[in-house]
Structures are given as C-alpha cells and as structure tokens.
Amino acid sequence: MSETPGYRPLYRQVYDIVIRRVAEGAWRPGEALPSEQNLARELGVSQGTMRKVLDALTAEKVLERRQGKGTFIAESTQERTQFRFFRLARPGGKRLTPSLGTESARVRAARASERTRLELDRDARVVELSRVRLIEGVPAIRELIILPAAIFPGIEKQMPLPNSLYTLYQSGFGVTIVATHEELSAQLATDEDHEELGISTGAPILVIDRIAVGLTDRKVEWRLSRVSSENLVYAVTLT
Amino acid sequence: MSETPGYRPLYRQVYDIVIRRVAEGAWRPGEALPSEQNLARELGVSQGTMRKVLDALTAEKVLERRQGKGTFIAESTQERTQFRFFRLARPGGKRLTPSLGTESARVRAARASERTRLELDRDARVVELSRVRLIEGVPAIRELIILPAAIFPGIEKQMPLPNSLYTLYQSGFGVTIVATHEELSAQLATDEDHEELGISTGAPILVIDRIAVGLTDRKVEWRLSRVSSENLVYAVTLT
DNA sequence: GAGTGGTCTAGACCACGCA
DNA sequence: GCGTGGTCTAGACCACTCT
Numbered sequence: 415m416s417e418t419p420g421y422r423p424l425y426r427q428v429y430d431i432v433i434r435r436v437a438e439g440a441w442r443p444g445e446a447l448p449s450e451q452n453l454a455r456e457l458g459v460s461q462g463t464m465r466k467v468l469d470a471l472t473a474e475k476v477l478e479r480r481q482g483k484g485t486f487i488a489e490s491t492q493e494r495t496q497f498r499f500f501r502l503a504r505p506g507g508k509r510l511t512p513s514l515g516t517e518s519a520r521v522r523a524a525r526a527s528e529r530t531r532l533e534l535d536r537d538a539r540v541v542e543l544s545r546v547r548l549i550e551g552v553p554a555i556r557e558l559i560i561l562p563a564a565i566f567p568g569i570e571k572q573m574p575l576p577n578s579l580y581t582l583y584q585s586g587f588g589v590t591i592v593a594t595h596e597e598l599s600a601q602l603a604t605d606e607d608h609e610e611l612g613i614s615t616g617a618p619i620l621v622i623d624r625i626a627v628g629l630t631d632r633k634v635e636w637r638l639s640r641v642s643s644e645n646l647v648y649a650v651t652l653t
Numbered sequence: 654m655s656e657t658p659g660y661r662p663l664y665r666q667v668y669d670i671v672i673r674r675v676a677e678g679a680w681r682p683g684e685a686l687p688s689e690q691n692l693a694r695e696l697g698v699s700q701g702t703m704r705k706v707l708d709a710l711t712a713e714k715v716l717e718r719r720q721g722k723g724t725f726i727a728e729s730t731q732e733r734t735q736f737r738f739f740r741l742a743r744p745g746g747k748r749l750t751p752s753l754g755t756e757s758a759r760v761r762a763a764r765a766s767e768r769t770r771l772e773l774d775r776d777a778r779v780v781e782l783s784r785v786r787l788i789e790g791v792p793a794i795r796e797l798i799i800l801p802a803a804i805f806p807g808i809e810k811q812m813p814l815p816n817s818l819y820t821l822y823q824s825g826f827g828v829t830i831v832a833t834h835e836e837l838s839a840q841l842a843t844d845e846d847h848e849e850l851g852i853s854t855g856a857p858i859l860v861i862d863r864i865a866v867g868l869t870d871r872k873v874e875w876r877l878s879r880v881s882s883e884n885l886v887y888a889v890t891l892t
Numbered sequence: 893g894a895g896t897g898g899t900c901t902a903g904a905c906c907a908c909g910c911a
Numbered sequence: 912g913c914g915t916g917g918t919c920t921a922g923a924c925c926a927c928t929c930t
Contacts, residue, residue, distance in 0.1 A: 482908035600839035600857035721927035
C-alpha cells in the first residue's frame with residue numbers, strides 16, 4: 415500500500431524519533447520539551463530542521479508551542495478536545511456541551527465484529543461502556559463504547575467517568591487520540607432509544623460509528639452514538 | 654472578532670499578494686506559476702519566505718507543486734474534487750461516484766432565508782438547481798442548490814450540468830471552492846422523497862445542509878441534499 | 893545538462909513572557 | 912535582560928523531470 419520512499423529526509427527521521435519519545439511518555443501532558451535549540455543540538459540537526467519537525471507535530475496537535483514560553487505536550491483538556499471531536503450543535507452553529515446521565519461498564523470477551531474493527535487478537539477482552547448523555551439537561555445521546563481491555567486496564571472501576579473520556583484516556587492511560595474516523599447514517603429510533611432518550615419509537619435519529627486512533631495509528635476505541643436528531647445537527651467543515 | 658495583529662509578518666503580506674492574484678485569475682487552472690526563485694525575486698523576498706507562502710497555499714489545495722516541474726494552480730478535476738467534498742460511501746468505506754438522474758434549473762428572486770445564508774443584497778437573484786443523483790444506477794440523492802445569479806451568470810442555460818459542479822464553477826466562472834460548512838441531521842422521508850428516490854415515506858434519510866466557500870471567503874453555494882440512508886453513510890475523518 | 897521543487901544549514905534579528 | 916519561539920535571509924546541495 416504505502417510508498418517505499420527509497421530516500422528518507424532527515425526531518426522525517428527526526429520526526430520519528432520525537433514522536434516515539436512522545437508516545438513512550440517521555441514527557442507528561444502539559445510538560446515542556448527542551449527548547450528547539452537544545453533538541454536540535456542533542457539530535458545533531460540544525461535549528462531549521464528541528465523547527466520543521468516541531469511545527470509538523472504542532473499542526474497535528476500533538477505539541478503546542480507558545481512564543482516566549484516553550485514547546486509543550488498538548489493536553490486533552492475539556493475545552494480543547496471538546497469541540498475537536500464532539501461535533502453536535504444547534505442548527506445554525508451554536509456549540510453544545512453534553513453532561514452525563516446514566517452509565518454502566520463491564521469487561522467481557524471481544525466479539526468477532528469488535529476484534530475486526532479494533533484489530534484485536536482472538537482471545538482479546540474488551541471493556542464495554544454504555545452511557546446516556548444530556549444536552550442542556552435533556553437525554554439526547556446514547557453511547558456504546560468498546561475499548562481494548564489491555565490498553566485501558568481497570569477503567570471500568572473508575573466510574574463515574576468524566577464527561578470528556580479522551581482526557582481520561584490521556585491522563586490515566588497515556589493514550590492520546592489524534593484522529594477519528596466516523597460514519598454517519600440516519601436510522602429510526604428503536605424501543606430502547608424511546609426508553610432512554612424519551613423520543614418516539616420511529617423518530618429519525620443520527621447514528622455515528624466512530625473509530626478513534628491513537629498516536630501510533632493504533633485503533634483505540636470503537637464508539638456507537640445514537641443521537642436524538644430533534645434540534646441537533648452534526649456540524650463539520652471540510653477543507 | 655478577528656485579532657488585530659499589530660505586526661504583520663512578511664510572508665503574510667506576500668501570501669495576500671499571491672492569493673489575490675490567484676483569485677483575480679492571473680493564472681488559469683492547471684497553468685504554471687513562475688518558479689519559486691523568480692517569484693521571490695519579483696516580490697523582493699528570499700526564496701525561503703516565498704517557499705513558506707507557496708507551501709501554505711499548497712496545503713490549502715489552492716496550488717500544487719511537483720518536484721522537477723513547477724508550481725501550478727490546482728485544478729478541480731473530477732478525480733481530485735470528487736472525494737474531497739463528496740463524503741458518501743458504503744458502510745465500511747468503499748467510496749462511491751454518483752451519476753446524474755434528472756435535473757432542472759430556474760432563476761428567481763432570492764428568498765429571505767437565502768439572502769441570509771448566502772449574505773446577499775435585498776434585491777439579489779439566485780439560480781435554483783434541482784437534481785436527483787444516482788448511486789450505482791439507483792436514485793439516492795435529491796439536491797437543491799441555490800447560487801447567487803451574479804456570480805454564476807447563465808449557468809442555468811448550461812444544462813445538462815456536469816456531475817462535478819465544482820469543476821464547472823472553476824472552469825466556467827472562475828470560482829474555486831476551498832471549504833464547505835456542513836450540518837447533518839436525520840429526518841423522515843417525505844412523499845416527494847418517496848416519489849423521486851423510490852424509498853418509503855417515513856424511511857430515515859440523511860439531510861446535509863452545506864454552505865460552500867470560495868477563495869476570498871465568499872459564500873458561493875447553498876446546497877441541501879437529502880440522501881437515502883439505505884446502505885449509504887457519510888464518512889469523515891476528524892483530526 | 894538545465895531547470896524545477898525539496899532539504900538542510902548557519903546565522904541574524906524580532907516578538908513575547910517572565911522574573 | 913534573558914530565554915523562548917517566530918521570522919527572514921543567503922547559500923549549498925539533493926531529487927526529479929524533460930530535452
């Protein structure tokens with residue numbers, strides 16, 4: 415599939431070194447990296463090459479640079495991550511913040527579909543989280559979240575879960591989400607949707623099927639969200 | 654809203670000059686710009702600064718650079734633009750190419766909602782395009798497209814319209830789409846959806862409300878798409 | 893071989909944050 | 912005033928394309 419470059423630019427090699435260090439947790443979220451100058455000296459490249467690497471990682475939101483202060487591991491804070499991967503809004507654009515309704519968790523053997531979607535071994539175990547989230551106090555989202563138990567050991571004991579799971583993934587398990595692949599479809603509300611969201615059975619709902627990807631392209635979470643489409647839209651900008 | 658920088662980097666000024674030239678049509682789609690060296694000399698900046706500008710425009714897909722050949726105005730060809738702004742796919746990921754079913758066009762005064770969404774004057778006129786698009790031969794998408802008549806004079810006489818409208822916008826009217834803002838919701842199929850798409854009234858459909866933005870942040874198209882959600886998903890990657 | 897973009901370097905100076 | 916990132920320059924060399 416992927417190209418064999420046959421030629422590997424220096425900045426590419428340096429990039430790989432730095433991202434490996436980040437993935438290994440050499441620095442904690444929010445912690446400062448050495449300065450551009452010092453990193454360049456340590457890795458034996460010019461400041462310009464080092465800058466190219468750090469700028470690329472900044473564009474990927476793995477790092478943050480602040481003029482006059484330094485270069486930091488990007489933190490999945492509520493404010494920052496919230497609107498990055500949570501795309502629900504009021505029609506016209508007003509962004510929303512969900513709050514927690516009910517939740518439950520259990521650990522069990524992975525099903526075949528889960529092993530496929532998350533690229534897990536035959537005997538892998540998963541954590542299954544179910545929760546209902548509220549928008550302005552009204553039940554609006556049913557989420558089913560499947561996590562590889564090996565990556566998130568003991569997460570099922572950490573209830574109640576924070577509103578922003580990705581913040582917990584990073585601070586509690588060293589897992590940084592860098593991208594999500596989503597597939598949206600329209601479906602009809604089931605009896606369960608009716609019970610948990612209070613909408614009519616047969617009402618239209620938005621279903622979001624998401625795979626979240628971590629730093630080293632590892633598939634880390636499979637999330638199915640069923641969204642009451644009443645006065646809610648999924649807002650996205652394509653560029 | 655936007656920051657007043659109080660300080661304007663050189664590359665920013667050069668960027669503005671170049672993008673204005675592109676917007677004015679100084680070069681045709683597919684045509685080569687002067688080389689990096691020559692542009693830098695002409696604008697009185699170093700090659701490094703010029704490169705920063707050209708790389709930024711390349712990242713925005715306004716330009717394309719090919720090593721050994723030159724820098725070109727990006728063309729909205731079918732292949733390139735198709736998958737950039739058309740996000741429908743089979744569940745699991747197989748990308749699709751729609752073909753044309755029926756279509757119609759008329760010119761009329763803009764309604765209030767249209768003037769608001771497209772930021773038009775009180776007496777503006779719009780072109781209204783309606784079409785049904787087929788996926789693998791089956792009617793699957795109903796589109797209602799509203800265009801400012803002033804930007805697309807006579808487009809209603811160019812039927813049949815090409816499958817990829819954005820290619821026509823660029824080659825026929827000098828309008829390059831650089832981004833789209835979309836809001837998705839789930840709704841129930843109406844009687845009209847039933848008639849034109851052959852799905853049952855009351856079936857769930859995906860509704861996509863899109864504003865397309867041109868080079869100078871001009872709102873250029875409002876498109877409402879009603880998609881038969883049977884075996885079709887909207888696929889997007891968030892980063 | 894000539895011309896293009898792509899990489900890499902070394903060094904200067906500017907803007908910002910903080911003590 | 913010092914250390915940080917941000918900008919800008921000048922020049923060298925590499926990789927790719929075409930003649």
